[in-house]
Amino acid sequence: MxxxxxxxxxxxxxxxxxxxxxxxxxxxxxxxxxxxxxxxxxxxxxxxxxxxxxxxxxxxxxxxxxxxxxxxxxxxGMDGIGEIEEDERGVHVKVQPGVLLEKLNEYIREKRADLFFSPDPTETTADIGGMIACNASGAKSFRYGAVRDHVTALRIVLADGETVVLRRGEHRAEGRKLELTAESGRHYCIDLPTYRMPDVTKNTSGYYAEDDMDAVDLFIGSNGTLGIITEAELELLRKKPQDIGLMFFFTDEKCALDFTDAVRKSDICPVSIEFFDRHALEILEEKSRADQNSSYMREMPAGTAAAIFTELQENSEDEIYDKLETAAGIVEETGGDADKIWVADTPGTMKNMMDFRHAVPESVNALIDVRKQEHPGIAKLGTDMSVPDDRLKDVFAMYRRGLAEYGFESATWGHIGSNHVHVNILPRNEEEFGREHELQAKWAGEIAAMGGAVSAEHGVGKNKAFMLGIMYGEKGIAEMKAVKAALDPKGLLCPGNLFGTDGE
Ligand SMILES: Cc1cc2nc3c(=O)[nH]c(=O)nc-3n(C[C@H](O)[C@H](O)[C@H](O)COP(=O)(O)OP(=O)(O)OC[C@H]3O[C@@H](n4cnc5c(N)ncnc54)[C@H](O)[C@@H]3O)c2cc1C
Structure with a gap:
C-alpha cells in the first residue's frame, strides 16, 4: 500500500x-x-x-x-543510528538521514564520550541528511571543516528509484567526466561543470566540481536536486580534553577585523572565530531583558561596537593558558582590553556562551516575526557569502557601504574566521523588502569579483538561486543543469532549488 x-x-x-x-x-x-x-x-x-x-x-x-x-x-522518520566502528580508517558511524544532530550528539556522548561529530550548524534540530544536502558547517568549521570533510560514504536513491552506493576514494571522475553505476547495473554518464570553484574555505554554491573529484562530493551540497540520501557514514573525531570559550569586546568594528587577522596569523589555531556587530548585540540584549531565562547574558563593556567569540580545544591546561595569554596580547595590540575578556572555563559557563551564540539568530528571527504581523510580505534575508582571507576588510567595507546607501537596518554576525559573516537585512516594510534583492545582487557581483562564494554554508535553495548565475554565469548554470539532467531527466527532485522556478 x-x-x-x-x-x-x-x-x-x-x-x-x-x-x-x-x-x-x-x-x-x-x-x-x-x-x-x-x-x-x-x-x-x-x-x-x-x-x-x-x-x-x-x-x-x-x-x-x-x-x-x-x-x-x-x-x-528515518532516524536510525548504527554502532560506532573503529578501524584503520578512523572512527565512523552510519546514520539514516532523519537523525537530528542533537540526537546524534547525545548518542555519541553516551557511547563514546571521547569522540565527537564536529559540524555544528548552531541549529541542532537539523537532520543529518539536510546538513549533507546543504554542506552545512558553522562555528567549529574554522578548525574542523564543513560536513563535506566528515562524510565518508553515502547511499542515494535517484529520481528513477535506482540506488547508488558511494564510498569516498572508490568512485572518482576522470578529469571532468564522472560515471556512476546503480546497484542494478544501470549507468549514468555525467559531464561535470568546467568552472573553477572559489578559493575560499567555505563554499556551498551549486555543484561541487573539480578534476578527478570524488563522486561523494557531487551529492554533498546539492540541495536535494540530484538524489535522496538514505544513509551516510560519518567520521567522528577525538575530543581534546581541555575546552575554553573566550569573548572579546571592541569599541570599534575595525579593531575586531584586525584582531581576527592577527589571531589567524598566530599559533592559537582556535576552533572558531565568531563575530557579532553592535546591532546584533543590542537585539540580543533587548531579548534577554524580556526573557525570563537568559542566564547567558551579562553586562557587556560600555561602548561595545563588536564582539568576537573564540573557542580553544587543547590537550592540556598549560596549552590552553599559553594560548589565552597570546590572545590577550593580541587583543591589547588591536585596540581591545584584555581585562574585559569573558572567560568560559566550566561546562556551565561554556553552555552560557554557546546559548549566547545561539540566541543571536533566534532573537533576530523573533524580531522579524513581530514585524511580519504588520507586514506579512517581509522576511529576513541574510547573506551567506565568503571571500578569501585577504579580502576580509574589503568585504566589510562593501557591506557597510551598501547598507548605508540603501538605508537598511541590519544585524551582522557569524564566522569571521572564514571571512563569512551573515549580514541580515531587517526590513521594516514590504517596500524595503522589495529592494533587498537588488542590494544582494550587487553584493553577489562584487563577491564573485573578489573570488568569493555567494553561499558558504546555507546552500542556494530557492531564495538565493538568482545569485548562482551571477557567480558562475550562464555557462556554469547550463553545465549544472546538464548534471541534473543526467541524473534526473524529468527534473522531479526539488524543483526551484539552485536554478529558480524556470530552471527545471
Ligand atoms: C537559528 C539557526 C541557525 C543556523 N546556523 C547555521 C550555521 O551556523 N551553519 C549552517 O551551515 N547552517 C545553519 N543554519 C541552517 C540549517 O540548520 C542548515 O541548513 C541545515 O543543514 C538544514 O538541515 P535540515 O535537516 O533542516 O534540512 P531542510 O531544511 O529540511 O532541507 C535543506 C535541504 O536539504 C535537502 N535534504 C534534506 N534531507 C535530504 C536528504 N535526505 N537527501 C537529499 N536532500 C535532502 C532538502 O531538499 C533541502 O534542499 C541555521 C539555521 C537556524 C534556524
Missing amino acids: SIIKPMTEEYEDYLHDESRTGGGYADSISFPCSEEDVIAVMKECSDADTAVTVQGGRTGLTAAAVPYGGHVMNLS
Missing part, C-alpha cells in the same frame, strides 16, 4: 522552513521509514511525473525544503 497521503491542514507545517518564506503548497506528503519506502514513493512519483520536494528538519534558511506543488517527502 502506498504511504503517500493527501496534503491536508494537519501537515501545514511541512509547507515551511526556517527561511519563513510563504506561499508553499503541495498535493501530497509521505514520511518514509526505510529506503524501500523512499524507492516506492520515488517510483510512484516518477511514473506520474510528480515533482518531489525532499525535507529533513526544515531548519534551512533558503526555502530549499519549501514545496511549490507536487509531493513532499519528509525523511524525519
Whole structure:
C-alpha cells in the first residue's frame, strides 16, 4: 500500500522552513521509514511525473525544503543510528538521514564520550541528511571543516528509484567526466561543470566540481536536486580534553577585523572565530531583558561596537593558558582590553556562551516575526557569502557601504574566521523588502569579483538561486543543469532549488 497521503491542514507545517518564506503548497506528503519506502514513493512519483520536494528538519534558511506543488517527502522518520566502528580508517558511524544532530550528539556522548561529530550548524534540530544536502558547517568549521570533510560514504536513491552506493576514494571522475553505476547495473554518464570553484574555505554554491573529484562530493551540497540520501557514514573525531570559550569586546568594528587577522596569523589555531556587530548585540540584549531565562547574558563593556567569540580545544591546561595569554596580547595590540575578556572555563559557563551564540539568530528571527504581523510580505534575508582571507576588510567595507546607501537596518554576525559573516537585512516594510534583492545582487557581483562564494554554508535553495548565475554565469548554470539532467531527466527532485522556478 502506498504511504503517500493527501496534503491536508494537519501537515501545514511541512509547507515551511526556517527561511519563513510563504506561499508553499503541495498535493501530497509521505514520511518514509526505510529506503524501500523512499524507492516506492520515488517510483510512484516518477511514473506520474510528480515533482518531489525532499525535507529533513526544515531548519534551512533558503526555502530549499519549501514545496511549490507536487509531493513532499519528509525523511524525519528515518532516524536510525548504527554502532560506532573503529578501524584503520578512523572512527565512523552510519546514520539514516532523519537523525537530528542533537540526537546524534547525545548518542555519541553516551557511547563514546571521547569522540565527537564536529559540524555544528548552531541549529541542532537539523537532520543529518539536510546538513549533507546543504554542506552545512558553522562555528567549529574554522578548525574542523564543513560536513563535506566528515562524510565518508553515502547511499542515494535517484529520481528513477535506482540506488547508488558511494564510498569516498572508490568512485572518482576522470578529469571532468564522472560515471556512476546503480546497484542494478544501470549507468549514468555525467559531464561535470568546467568552472573553477572559489578559493575560499567555505563554499556551498551549486555543484561541487573539480578534476578527478570524488563522486561523494557531487551529492554533498546539492540541495536535494540530484538524489535522496538514505544513509551516510560519518567520521567522528577525538575530543581534546581541555575546552575554553573566550569573548572579546571592541569599541570599534575595525579593531575586531584586525584582531581576527592577527589571531589567524598566530599559533592559537582556535576552533572558531565568531563575530557579532553592535546591532546584533543590542537585539540580543533587548531579548534577554524580556526573557525570563537568559542566564547567558551579562553586562557587556560600555561602548561595545563588536564582539568576537573564540573557542580553544587543547590537550592540556598549560596549552590552553599559553594560548589565552597570546590572545590577550593580541587583543591589547588591536585596540581591545584584555581585562574585559569573558572567560568560559566550566561546562556551565561554556553552555552560557554557546546559548549566547545561539540566541543571536533566534532573537533576530523573533524580531522579524513581530514585524511580519504588520507586514506579512517581509522576511529576513541574510547573506551567506565568503571571500578569501585577504579580502576580509574589503568585504566589510562593501557591506557597510551598501547598507548605508540603501538605508537598511541590519544585524551582522557569524564566522569571521572564514571571512563569512551573515549580514541580515531587517526590513521594516514590504517596500524595503522589495529592494533587498537588488542590494544582494550587487553584493553577489562584487563577491564573485573578489573570488568569493555567494553561499558558504546555507546552500542556494530557492531564495538565493538568482545569485548562482551571477557567480558562475550562464555557462556554469547550463553545465549544472546538464548534471541534473543526467541524473534526473524529468527534473522531479526539488524543483526551484539552485536554478529558480524556470530552471527545471
Ligand atoms: C537559528 C539557526 C541557525 C543556523 N546556523 C547555521 C550555521 O551556523 N551553519 C549552517 O551551515 N547552517 C545553519 N543554519 C541552517 C540549517 O540548520 C542548515 O541548513 C541545515 O543543514 C538544514 O538541515 P535540515 O535537516 O533542516 O534540512 P531542510 O531544511 O529540511 O532541507 C535543506 C535541504 O536539504 C535537502 N535534504 C534534506 N534531507 C535530504 C536528504 N535526505 N537527501 C537529499 N536532500 C535532502 C532538502 O531538499 C533541502 O534542499 C541555521 C539555521 C537556524 C534556524
